[in-house]
Amino acid sequence: MLNFNIQIPTRIRFGRGKIEDLGKEILNYGDKVLLVYGGGSIKRSGLYDQVVQIFQDNGITHVELSGVQPNPRISSVRQGVKLCKKHEVHLVLAVGGGSTIDCAKIIAAGAGYDGDPWDFFTRKAKIKYALPVGTVLTLAATGSEMNPSAVISNDDTKQKLGTGSPVLIPRFSILDPEYSFTVPPTQTAAGTVDIMSHIFEQYFSPTPGTFIQERLAEAMLKTCIHFGPIAIAQPGNYEARANLMWTSSLALNGLLSAGKLTDWATHDIEHEISAIYDVTHGLGLAILIPYWMQYILDEQTAPRLAEYARNVWEIEESEDIIAAQAGIKKTAEFFKSMNLASSLSEIGVESKHLAEIAQRATAKRTLGAFKKLEYQDVLNILQTAYGVVAP
Amino acid sequence: MLNFNIQIPTRIRFGRGKIEDLGKEILNYGDKVLLVYGGGSIKRSGLYDQVVQIFQDNGITHVELSGVQPNPRISSVRQGVKLCKKHEVHLVLAVGGGSTIDCAKIIAAGAGYDGDPWDFFTRKAKIKYALPVGTVLTLAATGSEMNPSAVISNDDTKQKLGTGSPVLIPRFSILDPEYSFTVPPTQTAAGTVDIMSHIFEQYFSPTPGTFIQERLAEAMLKTCIHFGPIAIAQPGNYEARANLMWTSSLALNGLLSAGKLTDWATHDIEHEISAIYDVTHGLGLAILIPYWMQYILDEQTAPRLAEYARNVWEIEESEDIIAAQAGIKKTAEFFKSMNLASSLSEIGVESKHLAEIAQRATAKRTLGAFKKLEYQDVLNILQTAYGVVAP
Numbered sequence: 101m102l103n104f105n106i107q108i109p110t111r112i113r114f115g116r117g118k119i120e121d122l123g124k125e126i127l128n129y130g131d132k133v134l135l136v137y138g139g140g141s142i143k144r145s146g147l148y149d150q151v152v153q154i155f156q157d158n159g160i161t162h163v164e165l166s167g168v169q170p171n172p173r174i175s176s177v178r179q180g181v182k183l184c185k186k187h188e189v190h191l192v193l194a195v196g197g198g199s200t201i202d203c204a205k206i207i208a209a210g211a212g213y214d215g216d217p218w219d220f221f222t223r224k225a226k227i228k229y230a231l232p233v234g235t236v237l238t239l240a241a242t243g244s245e246m247n248p249s250a251v252i253s254n255d256d257t258k259q260k261l262g263t264g265s266p267v268l269i270p271r272f273s274i275l276d277p278e279y280s281f282t283v284p285p286t287q288t289a290a291g292t293v294d295i296m297s298h299i300f301e302q303y304f305s306p307t308p309g310t311f312i313q314e315r316l317a318e319a320m321l322k323t324c325i326h327f328g329p330i331a332i333a334q335p336g337n338y339e340a341r342a343n344l345m346w347t348s349s350l351a352l353n354g355l356l357s358a359g360k361l362t363d364w365a366t367h368d369i370e371h372e373i374s375a376i377y378d379v380t381h382g383l384g385l386a387i388l389i390p391y392w393m394q395y396i397l398d399e400q401t402a403p404r405l406a407e408y409a410r411n412v413w414e415i416e417e418s419e420d421i422i423a424a425q426a427g428i429k430k431t432a433e434f435f436k437s438m439n440l441a442s443s444l445s446e447i448g449v450e451s452k453h454l455a456e457i458a459q460r461a462t463a464k465r466t467l468g469a470f471k472k473l474e475y476q477d478v479l480n481i482l483q484t485a486y487g488v489v490a491p
Numbered sequence: 492m493l494n495f496n497i498q499i500p501t502r503i504r505f506g507r508g509k510i511e512d513l514g515k516e517i518l519n520y521g522d523k524v525l526l527v528y529g530g531g532s533i534k535r536s537g538l539y540d541q542v543v544q545i546f547q548d549n550g551i552t553h554v555e556l557s558g559v560q561p562n563p564r565i566s567s568v569r570q571g572v573k574l575c576k577k578h579e580v581h582l583v584l585a586v587g588g589g590s591t592i593d594c595a596k597i598i599a600a601g602a603g604y605d606g607d608p609w610d611f612f613t614r615k616a617k618i619k620y621a622l623p624v625g626t627v628l629t630l631a632a633t634g635s636e637m638n639p640s641a642v643i644s645n646d647d648t649k650q651k652l653g654t655g656s657p658v659l660i661p662r663f664s665i666l667d668p669e670y671s672f673t674v675p676p677t678q679t680a681a682g683t684v685d686i687m688s689h690i691f692e693q694y695f696s697p698t699p700g701t702f703i704q705e706r707l708a709e710a711m712l713k714t715c716i717h718f719g720p721i722a723i724a725q726p727g728n729y730e731a732r733a734n735l736m737w738t739s740s741l742a743l744n745g746l747l748s749a750g751k752l753t754d755w756a757t758h759d760i761e762h763e764i765s766a767i768y769d770v771t772h773g774l775g776l777a778i779l780i781p782y783w784m785q786y787i788l789d790e791q792t793a794p795r796l797a798e799y800a801r802n803v804w805e806i807e808e809s810e811d812i813i814a815a816q817a818g819i820k821k822t823a824e825f826f827k828s829m830n831l832a833s834s835l836s837e838i839g840v841e842s843k844h845l846a847e848i849a850q851r852a853t854a855k856r857t858l859g860a861f862k863k864l865e866y867q868d869v870l871n872i873l874q875t876a877y878g879v880v881a882p
Contacts, residue, residue, distance in 0.1 A: 101506070101729075101730065101733045101734070101737075102506065103505060103506025103507060103508075103509060104503075104505050104506060105502070105503065105504055105505070106502075106503045106505070107500065107501065107502040107503065108499050108500075109498065109499075109500045110498065111496070111497075111498040112495075112496065112497045112498065113496055114494060114495050114496070114497070114749070114750065115492070115493065115494025115495060115750070116494060117494070118494060308730075309729070309730040309733065309734070310734075311714055311717060311718070311730075311734050312710065312711065312714045312734045312737055312738050312741070315709075315710030315711070315713050315714060316707060316710045316711075316741075318706075318710065319703065319706030319707045319709065319710045320703065320706070320707075322706050323702055323703045323706060326702060327702070338492075338700070339492065339699075339700035339702075342492045342700065342750075343492070343700070343701075343702045343703045346492075346703055346749070346750070347703050350703070350707075350746075355741075358505070358737070359505065359506070359733075359737070
């Protein structure tokens with residue numbers, strides 16, 4: 101186990117009706133809010149009206165930034181920053197899923213910075229200060245509600261990049277599983293894969309001696325595998341939605357990465373695909389993960405992949421390589437059982453872009469930690485994930 | 492799953508040499524410290540000298556309260572409070588195990604209260620304010636380093652009572668597994684049981700729909716079962732000490748109790764035994780747990796006990812009652828394998844006190860949540876745990 105620092109200060113308010121705490125939570129930081137949300141779903145569900153009513157009841161004034169898209173754009177961030185500065189906002193409140201929260205975080209950082217917020221992603225500037233961020237979560241997926249990270253896309257440069265800072269950790273997050281009842285099956289499946297992918301990126305690590313972290317990761321994987329299909333079949337199943345929502349937060353709040361190197365190669369590859377094709381993050385991951393597992397399987401990686409197969413999928417097989425292969429097969433079948441695509445060609449990725457994606461993903465550095473990947477490795481993974489070996 | 496609130500703000504600094512952060516952590520709160528510790532072990536190990544050197548290097552002045560005992564006394568707390576008030580201390584630093592940390596917490600609370608600190612336990616007063624508390628942990632057991640609770644004994648009234656407040660949560664905890672290398676085998680075993688007991692108290696719950704919490708609990712139980720015996724056989728095994736230490740913190744920081752009712756009957760009974768006999772907490776628990784499990788096993792509790800047996804002990808048995816019994820047997824055997832006593836008579840408890848212990852444990856309320864226990868239930872458990880059925 102490596103040395104680590106961890107602090108998880110977000111105040112979680114979890115469960116039915118917890119929105120009742122919203123006014124009080126906001127007033128800890130001030131009474132001028134920038135409300136950030138996506139499309140019309142929170143208007144259709146009535147959540148928007150509820151939030152605005154709470155503002156009124158608590159003497160909170162607000163301005164709004166709506167229309168935040170999946171794979172949120174730096175252009176939305178810039179709009180939000182302008183609003184914060186103009187209206188001297190005290191807190192940025194995200195109501196939505198991970199995209200909305202990520203956008204709100206960078207708005208909060210941009211509000212305290214004189215330059216362009218894209219500087220945080222090009223490493224031209226470091227995030228040292230941010231307005232307080234609060235969240236009302238409507239979708240179990242990214243874990244952004246309880247962590248310091250954000251991923252933003254730039255249409256001009258065709259980049260999708262991440263950044264993070266302790267000052268971006270939401271001060272409070274209201275997690276009411278009922279808000280996710282209206283999430284459609286495909287998004288529920290993609291969200292479940294997103295949670296699982298975060299777990300994989302931390303579970304598959306070269307660091308020895310992290311037994312407790314591995315067992316916790318397996319606990320979370322089992323939860324996703326158990327409840328993903330239930331939430332798809334029964335969108336209003338509270339138990340399924342609650343277990344998925346809490347697992348989404350736990351999977352990426354630092355618990356699983358404490359004391360170990362983490363991989364993130366699959367995410368880095370998927371980000372380059374999303375930057376060009378704007379695919380749903382979890383969907384892209386569902387395609388890549390089994391091919392990544394298959395590609396990196398060798399003598400060195402087999403023991404951990406076999407452990408995964410045995411502990412998560414109950415594969416009873418003593419030979420590591422064979423157990424690992426069975427686990428990879430189970431993973432691919434599970435994603436497919438949730439009606440997710442299993443090749444890049446199915447979702448419209450063109451073979452002519454594979455080399456560019458591989459090149460961009462590895463332009464600045466070798467990917468991965470569990471298994472290091474260079475350009476040719478990434479291209480190989482993309483070609484098998486594409487569905488046919490591209491010329 | 493029930494609604495819940497959770498926030499875990501302690502800054503954890505985990506690993507070899509993390510003591511180097513101590514000065515900086517303290518100076519966030521001030522430069523006058525009350526140093527609280529137990530017997531001479533931190534002097535023998537050199538940790539005391541190291542801490543005092545860090546004070547000097549950082550311009551931190553300190554006063555000391557030493558001699559804090561296992562099952563820490565309210566008399567020690569009173570001494571510490573006097574020192575805080577007299578010297579206008581800014582932070583209370585506990586260097587030791589759970590007893591030292593619990594004592595430091597109540598000192599910190601007492602420093603901001605005009606009455607007697609025992610009032611916090613008799614519910615005459617509520618803890619609303621406390622000096623900041625920091626810890627340097629030397630023993631994996633209680634989890635006090637990352638939670639709001641404290642248990643204190645009163646020699647005059649022969650009581651051992653708990654209290655808690657969010658203001659008592661340590662601001663920072665330095666967790667260096669190497670400090671636990673010198674913990675003797677019996678204390679290592681008792682600490683391992685203490686961690687497991689915390690997990691059991693939260694795992695065995697009547698609340699349905701808490702799948703993720705159960706799987707996390709099983710992950711932690713497996714870690715204790717795997718590494719407890721290794722740490723006993725190889726006291727300097729870093730991996731074993733690190734996994735146990737981090738698990739001790741995770742087991743009682745709110746993660747496992749989030750969203751569910753918890754039991755705590757075994758702890759309540761053990762506290763009454765300790766109040767009279769001053770036994771090591773983990774040792775008393777190791778005796779009581781299997782008898783408690785056996786006593787409460789019925790049709791209603793069998794499914795969860797069977798789940799425990801199957802998921803933690805890999806018992807392959809489809810009949811719940813039989814699986815549960817096999818799991819209980821494994822538990823008792825495991826505690827015995829760590830050379831812990833398995834009956835109350837062995838540790839000097841006298842049969843004449845059993846009725847009094849049962850009476851005191853149930854004087855104010857019914858115990859438990861997974862299974863409710865009245866006076867006669869507790870007496871039955873004590874009598875079987877005693878080793879012979881008392882008259």
